[in-house]
Amino acid sequence: MRIGLTGGAGTVDRMVEQAERAEADGFSSLWYASAVAGDPLIAMALAGRATSSIELGTSVLQTYTCHPVLQANRALATASAMGRAGFTLGIGPSHKPAIEDSYGLSYDHAGRHSEEYLRVLNPLLRGEAVAFEGDDLRVHASPSARPPDHEIPVLLAALAPRMLRVAGEMTAGTIVWMGNAQAIETHVAPRITTAATGAGRPAPRIVAGLPVAVHDDVAAARARAAEVFAGYGGLANYRRLLDIGGASGPAEAAIVGDEASVAAQIEALFDAGATDVWAAPFPVGDDAKGSRARTRALLQELARA
Numbered sequence: 001m002r003i004g005l006t007g008g009a010g011t012v013d014r015m016v017e018q019a020e021r022a023e024a025d026g027f028s029s030l031w032y033a034s035a036v037a038g039d040p041l042i043a044m045a046l047a048g049r050a051t052s053s054i055e056l057g058t059s060v061l062q063t064y065t066c067h068p069v070l071q072a073n074r075a076l077a078t079a080s081a082m083g084r085a086g087f088t089l090g091i092g093p094s095h096k097p098a099i100e101d102s103y104g105l106s107y108d109h110a111g112r113h114s115e116e117y118l119r120v121l122n123p124l125l126r127g128e129a130v131a132f133e134g135d136d137l138r139v140h141a142s143p144s145a146r147p148p149d150h151e152i153p154v155l156l157a158a159l160a161p162r163m164l165r166v167a168g169e170m171t172a173g174t175i176v177w178m179g180n181a182q183a184i185e186t187h188v189a190p191r192i193t194t195a196a197t198g199a200g201r202p203a204p205r206i207v208a209g210l211p212v213a214v215h216d217d218v219a220a221a222r223a224r225a226a227e228v229f230a231g232y233g234g235l236a237n238y239r240r241l242l243d244i245g246g247a248s249g250p251a252e253a254a255i256v257g258d259e260a261s262v263a264a265q266i267e268a269l270f271d272a273g274a275t276d277v278w279a280a281p282f283p284v285g286d287d288a289k290g291s292r293a294r295t296r297a298l299l300q301e302l303a304r305a
Contacts, residue, residue, distance in 0.1 A: 001266070002276040003303040004029030004207075007056070008036035012043045019047035023054040025296075026304040031059035031090070031175070031209065031278045041078045048082030057088035059175050059209065059278065060157045063117045064099050064107075069141045072124035075152055076145035085150040089125075090175045090207075091117075092157025095235045111162035112136060118156070118170045125152050155207065159237045161191055168195025173205030173275070178238045180253045181265070181272040183245035184208055189273030208269050209278035211254040214262050214295040221256035221284045228282050229254065256284075259298050266302060 007030035009018040015037065022030055030047075032040035044056045061071065071091070079087040093099070093114050096107040116134040123130050127147035132139045156167040158174040164187075167174040174192055176184075188206055196204045211229055215221040229250035232238045238250075247253040255265045269277050279299050283291040 001270065001302050001305055002028040003266070003299055004031055004055070004057075004276060004278045005299070006030070006278070006280045007032040007044075007047075008040065012037060012046060015043040016047045016050050019051050019054060019056065023051045025300045027054065027300070028303065029055035029057060029088075029276065029278070031057050031207070033059060034061045041074055044087065045078045045081035048078075048084060048086060051086075052084065053086065055086050055088055056082070057155070057175070057207075058090045059177075059207075060090040060092040060155075062094045062098075063091050063114060064093055064105050065103060068117050068120040068137070069124060069130075069139060069143075072121050072143055073145045075125060076143060076147055079148045079150070079152050080145065085148075088153045088155060088172075090155040090157065091121075095237055097235070109136065111160065111166065114156065114163060115166045115170070118154070118166065122154065122170065125154070153205075155205065158188075158192065159241050164188060164191040165195040168192040168197075168201065168204055169199040171204075172202075173207065175207040175209065175278070176241065177209040177278075178232055178245075178247075178250060178253050179208055179241045180210065180245040180247055181268040181274075183241050183247075184269060184274050185272035187241070187244045193273070205275045206273055207276040207278050208274040209280060210269075211250070211282050212262065212266075212279040212295055212299065213254070213256045213282050213284045213291065214259055214298050215256060215284040215291065216258050217284075218257055218261075222251040222254065224284045225254040225256065225282065226251035254282075255279075262295075262298060263302060 075089045093110040099107045116137045124143045129142040153172040155175045158164045158167040233249040281295040
């Protein structure tokens with residue numbers, strides 16, 4: 001199974017060690033949020049040089065706060081610095097409260113913005129010049145960094161129908177958070193697959209991210225998940241996906257239970273159409289270290305299966 005983990009471990013040195021351990025343990029990938037270490041790309045480049053095969057991806061870098069020309073140059077520099085294939089660029093428009101309330105930018109046309117952004121970003125990542133005139137972006141530029149010999153896959157964080165269409169038509173796939181098996185099977189997979197097929201593209205990747213805890217007391221695990229991940233339930237984009245999945249909130253979407261139950265829930269994600277599972281382990285109970293170790297042990301077993 002293609003099972004990855006959340007990346008980010010405090011210092012850059014620890015992030016490199018984390019990547020080395022994850023690769024040795026058989027995990028397929030690590031996924032780094034945009035705020036990790038202030039900006040995860042430097043640490044990812046160093047981690048990529050210290051490893052040989054594990055995929056290192058962003059989940060996700062914000063589009064509104066980074067012009068696509070700059071985003072392309074950052075990605076090209078990171079991929080080149082890694083010195084090998086394995087860097088995946090996950091991007092997304094983020095959420096209205098962050099973009100409007102924190103940054104003072106308009107979030108009125110997130111779908112249109114994302115589509116135009118990719119029309120600029122994609123050719124730049126291939127080393128091509130861009131001449132684009134859109135409603136939100138007007139760009140005439142060339143990349144300042146040389147593209148590596150290998151492709152840089154792009155994943156679009158896509159939860160709404162339009163975003164899933166754009167992801168299928170213009171990227172290698174999507175990376176989603178808070179989408180359970182029901183949401184993947186009934187909403188994400190059919191929409192993005194139809195779009196990719198219509199555009200003549202290969203079958204898209206669907207990276208499904210969820211909190212995971214192996215614990216015998218399911219009620220206690222869900223109560224803990226409700227504390228740790230409560231904020232996601234208040235964001236409209238995640239709320240939509242939770243509703244489609246029939247989950248009352250993040251705690252209900254979380255994958256929890258004993259080893260057999262968690263394994264079955266992860267297998268259900270793959271059966272629903274996910275190509276990768278991005279697990280975000282969280283501790284339950286007084287022994288946080290032991291709780292994390294138990295969860296990781298099962299995830300490692302499944303990753304090696």
